[in-house]
Amino acid sequence: MKKILAIVMMFVLVLSLAACGSDDTGGETNGTDSATEDASGTDESTDAVTDSGSAETKTITVWAWDPNFNIAIMEEAKAIYEAENEGVTIEIVDYAKGDVEQKLHTMLASGATNELPDIVLVEDYNSQKYLQSYPGSFLDLTGKIPHEDFASYKVELMTMDGSVYGVPFDSGVSGFFYRTDYLADAGYSAEDLENITWDEFIEIGETVYEETGHQMLATDPNDGGLMRVMLNGAGTWYFDENGQINIADNEALADSLRIYRDIVESPMTKITSGWGEWVGALNTGDVASITTGVWIMGSVKAEESQSGLWAVAPTPRLDVEGSVNASNLGGSSWYVLSESENPDVAVDFLNRVYTDVDFYQKILVERGAVGSYLPAASGEAYTEPDEFFDGQTVFADFSEWMDRIPPLNYGLYTYEADAAIMGVMPGVYAGESIEEALEMAEQQLSSQIN
Amino acid sequence: MKMIMKSKEFRRKLYYGGSFVLIAIILTSVFAIYPIINSLVLSTTSGKGVVTEFVGLGNVKRILVDDVFKQALKNTFIYFVFQVPIMLTLALLLATLLNDRKLIGKGFYRTAIFLPCVTSLVAYSILFKSMFSVDGIVNQTLLFIGLIDQPISWLRDAFWAKVTVILAITWRWTGYNMIFYLAGLQNISPSIYEAAEIDGASKVKQFFYITIPMLKPVILFTSIMSTIGTLQLFDEVVNLTGGGASSPSLQATITLTQYIYDLSFKYVPNFGYAATVSYVIVFFTAILAVMQFRVAGDDRG
Numbered sequence: 112m113k114k115i116l117a118i119v120m121m122f123v124l125v126l127s128l129a130a131c132g133s134d135d136t137g138g139e140t141n142g143t144d145s146a147t148e149d150a151s152g153t154d155e156s157t158d159a160v161t162d163s164g165s166a167e168t169k170t171i172t173v174w175a176w177d178p179n180f181n182i183a184i185m186e187e188a189k190a191i192y193e194a195e196n197e198g199v200t201i202e203i204v205d206y207a208k209g210d211v212e213q214k215l216h217t218m219l220a221s222g223a224t225n226e227l228p229d230i231v232l233v234e235d236y237n238s239q240k241y242l243q244s245y246p247g248s249f250l251d252l253t254g255k256i257p258h259e260d261f262a263s264y265k266v267e268l269m270t271m272d273g274s275v276y277g278v279p280f281d282s283g284v285s286g287f288f289y290r291t292d293y294l295a296d297a298g299y300s301a302e303d304l305e306n307i308t309w310d311e312f313i314e315i316g317e318t319v320y321e322e323t324g325h326q327m328l329a330t331d332p333n334d335g336g337l338m339r340v341m342l343n344g345a346g347t348w349y350f351d352e353n354g355q356i357n358i359a360d361n362e363a364l365a366d367s368l369r370i371y372r373d374i375v376e377s378p379m380t381k382i383t384s385g386w387g388e389w390v391g392a393l394n395t396g397d398v399a400s401i402t403t404g405v406w407i408m409g410s411v412k413a414e415e416s417q418s419g420l421w422a423v424a425p426t427p428r429l430d431v432e433g434s435v436n437a438s439n440l441g442g443s444s445w446y447v448l449s450e451s452e453n454p455d456v457a458v459d460f461l462n463r464v465y466t467d468v469d470f471y472q473k474i475l476v477e478r479g480a481v482g483s484y485l486p487a488a489s490g491e492a493y494t495e496p497d498e499f500f501d502g503q504t505v506f507a508d509f510s511e512w513m514d515r516i517p518p519l520n521y522g523l524y525t526y527e528a529d530a531a532i533m534g535v536m537p538g539v540y541a542g543e544s545i546e547e548a549l550e551m552a553e554q555q556l557s558s559q560i561n
Numbered sequence: 562m563k564m565i566m567k568s569k570e571f572r573r574k575l576y577y578g579g580s581f582v583l584i585a586i587i588l589t590s591v592f593a594i595y596p597i598i599n600s601l602v603l604s605t606t607s608g609k610g611v612v613t614e615f616v617g618l619g620n621v622k623r624i625l626v627d628d629v630f631k632q633a634l635k636n637t638f639i640y641f642v643f644q645v646p647i648m649l650t651l652a653l654l655l656a657t658l659l660n661d662r663k664l665i666g667k668g669f670y671r672t673a674i675f676l677p678c679v680t681s682l683v684a685y686s687i688l689f690k691s692m693f694s695v696d697g698i699v700n701q702t703l704l705f706i707g708l709i710d711q712p713i714s715w716l717r718d719a720f721w722a723k724v725t726v727i728l729a730i731t732w733r734w735t736g737y738n739m740i741f742y743l744a745g746l747q748n749i750s751p752s753i754y755e756a757a758e759i760d761g762a763s764k765v766k767q768f769f770y771i772t773i774p775m776l777k778p779v780i781l782f783t784s785i786m787s788t789i790g791t792l793q794l795f796d797e798v799v800n801l802t803g804g805g806a807s808s809p810s811l812q813a814t815i816t817l818t819q820y821i822y823d824l825s826f827k828y829v830p831n832f833g834y835a836a837t838v839s840y841v842i843v844f845f846t847a848i849l850a851v852m853q854f855r856v857a858g859d860d861r862g
């Protein structure tokens with residue numbers, strides 16, 4: 112009896128160990144195991160769906176991030192297209208941005224392409240990286256989409272060897288979103304915030320903190336997003352137009368490092384780490400402003416109780432020559448994978464919806480999506496007042512600012528440059544000289560670029 | 562010897578024995594040995610994604626001047642040097658304390674200390690992240706009792722971020738090592754301690770002259786396992802201080818494995834160079850393991 116019991120127990124334990132998963136190798140584990148484990152758990156849904164690529168129903172899988180913005184917009188597009196095309200089902204999968212990028216790399220590098228989606232969203236800073244690292248993986252859309260009707264800076268960054276590979280989507284035109292009530296309590300009106308420099312922003316922010324007790328903004332000292340807003344508005348980047356590193360002698364960059372240090376050290380700034388905390392600071396009413404791309408609008412509006420209390424001002428600028436009160440952060444585009452089972456349907460879908468002027472009006476009003484489709488800019492929605500922003504015609508403002516954004520070539524190595532700069536920032540925060548920090552960053556970056 | 566090799570009996574045993582282990586050998590070769598060799602070959606290439614070229618020792622040359630690599634190496638060694646000894650000492654002390662036959666609630670304490678090991682790495686890292694955030698519970702408690710007057714940036718300050726990572730890892734793995742020591746302690750007969758007691762040795766002396774020498778093989782084992790684990794540290798650092806394909810990695814806490822991840826998924830993917838960095842980890846792990854064997858082995862005379 113005891114023997115039988117022992118054998119049964121053994122089977123149960125062995126089965127439960129096997130079911131537990133494979134990551135415990137007897138000590139601390141190699142973490143990429145669990146990272147990819149989490150991501151592949153959600154693969155099952157796309158698996159089941161792409162299997163049904165029969166003649167009857169064609170299925171298109173789309174991967175994107177941000178449920179309040181990109182996913183919501185794709186859902187709209189899906190509704191439009193499915194209503195007009197009976198035999199097509201569109202499956203939209205929502206991943207975290209980092210997970211989409213990671214999975215894309217893994218699948219494209221390994222050649223295991225059966226799990227890939229048909230359409231994927233790729234951030235503009237990354238598009239050259241994917242196009243040049245995995246040639247042939249993305250469908251050549253030259254001639255299939257009317258690229259001449261889209262903003263040229265977007266089309267440029269998805270072009271390789273003369274062929275255009277994607278459908279431009281949103282512009283990351285930036286704005287200085289602020290709480291009118293907090294700023295008013297500190298004695299500031301909308302006019303005071305027009306066309307200010309970053310130094311003036313810091314002064315205003317400190318006054319707001321003193322007068323109202325609310326911090327002016329939340330930022331992650333390790334995230335270079337705000338720095339990129341400053342750079343883009345000054346018409347400069349980590350690289351010049353020829354792709355050469357432009358760090359050590361970059362006056363605008365040196366100025367942005369100084370401003371960044373002042374912002375992080377000031378008590379008016381709430382230090383956060385990660386997306387969740389950053390957006391949380393807004394939604395809980397902890398901070399009075401956020402200066403970033405227009406795509407944050409979905410997250411700002413997510414807290415309905417704050418409706419009527421927000422407004423948007425032009426982005427502050429650096430005090431260097433050539434700076435404007437307009438900038439860009441992020442922005443992405445849709446790409447079709449070459450391995451797609453139904454590439455024609457995918458292309459037709461993107462063509463039908465993303466060249467539709469009415470669609471752009473809709474997503475503009477609902478999500479704050481400023482598309483880069485030029486004919487759409489003349490639509491009525493662009494002049495409609497938004498009640499969340501107390502009647503301000505925010506979209507007309509964003510379009511105006513989008514026109515002023517200095518066009519730039521981001522190149523391939525934005526993330527490496529970001530890491531190099533953010534790597535020297537702790538030294539700057541501790542009081543090191545900015546010139547030395549930039550020298551170090553330039554040195555580090557040149558060894559990273561192969 | 563030759564007679565044994567050629568006998569029918571031996572060949573029959575080899576045939577049956579071999580066929581039992583054949584599956585294991587095939588699986589190990591395909592999933593362990595082949596990737597090891599392949600990544601060595603991979604480390605001689607460099608390029609973008611799948612567009613690569615042969616560079617021979619070019620990657621090794623690059624590693625020697627790579628600042629981020631140096632930082633990652635430094636961080637990984639800081640974790641190793643501080644975390645492993647602290648954790649093992651703590652585990653040993655706890656095991657000794659909980660080995661007391663007369664202790665009430667012994668089972669409860671052992672379970673409670675072991676419980677962290679069965680939690681998911683990502684889940685507990687995220688919890689620690691929210692606990693140690695600037696307005697998280699740790700700062701609030703410390704401010705409340707008056708130990709500090711300004712919240713500490715546990716996750717962003719160069720020094721405190723490392724401390725947080727070490728705290729998290731220690732919390733999780735101490736119980737695991739404690740169980741090994743407890744098992745080892747069961748093998749030490751209580752009569753040895755009684756004899757030492759009679760001879761007038763204090764508890765401290767007993768600990769250093771009886772417990773530790775008799776636990777030597779177990780200590781060696783846990784030490785090597787912890788070394789390997791800490792050198793490969795990834796999960797806690799990424800989930801606590803940020804990292805991943807689209808968020809920036811904190812240079813103050815970046816580890817070698819995290820750098821490999823960045824090279825493959827965040828930057829322009831250079832799988833060959835990433836493979837080279839992973840061989841650096843192998844190299845150091847091997848050296849440290851050999852050193853530890855030597856230190857333990859010498860004492861056995």
